[in-house]
Amino acid sequence: MTSTEELIRKEPGRHRVLTGDRPTGRLHLGHYFGTLHNRVRLQDLGVETFVLVADYQVLTDRDVAENPKEYVEELVLDHLAVGIDPDRSTIFAHSAVPALNQLLLPFLSLVSVSELSRNPTVKDEIAHSRQAAVSGLMFTYPVHQAADILFCKANVVPVGQDQLPHLEITRTVARRFNERYGHGEQVFPLPEALLSTAPLLLGTDGTKMSKSRGNAIALSADADETARLIRGARTDAERHITYDPDARPEVSSLVLLAALCEGADPLRVAEEIGAQGGAALKRRVTDAVNGYLAPIRARRAAYAEDRGYVREVLRAGNERANAIADATLRDVRAAMRADY
Structure with a gap:
C-alpha cells in the first residue's frame, strides 16, 4: 500500500494540508523540529498549505486570552521567519472566518457526547486545564478541529501518534455527513494522517519542551x-x-x-x-x-520592523480562507437542503 508521504511526493498538487498552532506564546525549537520545518518542506514540495492561528482555542486559557493580538502577530512572525511564504501558503485566524465556525453546528449533530468524552486528547486537556470546570469549547474541541480541517477540504493532516484520535473524529464527521447528506456524492474527503517522524526534544528541565513550562528555547531568543x-x-x-x-x-x-x-x-x-x-x-x-x-x-x-506587513499577511490569508469557507458552507447548506 502506498504511504501518504509517497503519494504527496508523487502528486503534491493533489494534496491540501491543514496545520496550525494556538497563539499562546513564542514558538520554540521543539515546534521548529517537530512541525515548522515540515510545514516549509510540504510548501516547497508544492502542497497547498493552510496554517491556522487558532485564536478561538485560547479562550480556554484565561492567562493568555487577555492579549490575543500580540500573541497572534508573534505566531505569524515565527512562521514568516522559518520560511512560510504567504504567496504559497495561507496563514489565517479562527476568529476571522465566520463560515468555518458556523460549520461547527451541523458537525456537532453528527457526534455523541460519549464519543467526545472518550476522546483521549479531550481527557488530557481537561486534566491539564487547571480550571475548576470544563468549558463547552474545550469539550467540543475535536469537532472544532474537524471544522478547521474540513472547511478547506484538506485531505492531509500532519499529526503525531497521540493526535490520531482527533483526526479520527474528523474522519467520522466527514463520513457521517457524506452518508447523511451527500446523496451519493462525497461532500468532504476523509483526510489522511501524515505521521510525524519528528524527534522528541526535551526542555531544559528534562521534561517535555513546552511554552507553558518555561523550559524552551524560543526561536526569537537572542x-x-x-x-x-x-x-x-x-x-x-x-x-x-x-x-x-x-x-x-x-x-x-x-x-x-x-x-x-x-x-x-x-x-x-x-x-x-x-x-x-x-x-x-x-x-x-x-x-x-x-x-x-x-x-x-x-x-x-x-x-518585526514592519508590523503593517505582518498584519497584511494575516489579512490576505483571512480573505482567502473566507472565500474557501464561504464556498464550503454553501456546499454544506445545499447538501442539507438548507440553501433557502
Whole structure:
C-alpha cells in the first residue's frame, strides 16, 4: 500500500494540508523540529498549505486570552521567519472566518457526547486545564478541529501518534455527513494522517519542551539568552557523553539538538565530545543552535520592523480562507437542503 508521504511526493498538487498552532506564546525549537520545518518542506514540495492561528482555542486559557493580538502577530512572525511564504501558503485566524465556525453546528449533530468524552486528547486537556470546570469549547474541541480541517477540504493532516484520535473524529464527521447528506456524492474527503517522524526534544528541565513550562528555547531568543538556557539545562552525573535516549534522556536530547542543527549523526556528535563532559556538550549545543537560528532570527527581526506587513499577511490569508469557507458552507447548506 502506498504511504501518504509517497503519494504527496508523487502528486503534491493533489494534496491540501491543514496545520496550525494556538497563539499562546513564542514558538520554540521543539515546534521548529517537530512541525515548522515540515510545514516549509510540504510548501516547497508544492502542497497547498493552510496554517491556522487558532485564536478561538485560547479562550480556554484565561492567562493568555487577555492579549490575543500580540500573541497572534508573534505566531505569524515565527512562521514568516522559518520560511512560510504567504504567496504559497495561507496563514489565517479562527476568529476571522465566520463560515468555518458556523460549520461547527451541523458537525456537532453528527457526534455523541460519549464519543467526545472518550476522546483521549479531550481527557488530557481537561486534566491539564487547571480550571475548576470544563468549558463547552474545550469539550467540543475535536469537532472544532474537524471544522478547521474540513472547511478547506484538506485531505492531509500532519499529526503525531497521540493526535490520531482527533483526526479520527474528523474522519467520522466527514463520513457521517457524506452518508447523511451527500446523496451519493462525497461532500468532504476523509483526510489522511501524515505521521510525524519528528524527534522528541526535551526542555531544559528534562521534561517535555513546552511554552507553558518555561523550559524552551524560543526561536526569537537572542544568542545570549540561548546560551544561558543551555548552560542551565539538566544533564546527569556521568561525565562521558554518550547518545542513549532511553538510559540518558537529558544528555541525549542535548546531543540530538546539536546533531539536528549541524545536520549530523547524534552518535557521531556524542563520540566527538566523549570524555570532554557536559560543559563541552553544552558549548557545542550553544554554537550549533545559535549558528542554525542566526538566519531565522535575522529574518524575524526584519519582519518585526514592519508590523503593517505582518498584519497584511494575516489579512490576505483571512480573505482567502473566507472565500474557501464561504464556498464550503454553501456546499454544506445545499447538501442539507438548507440553501433557502
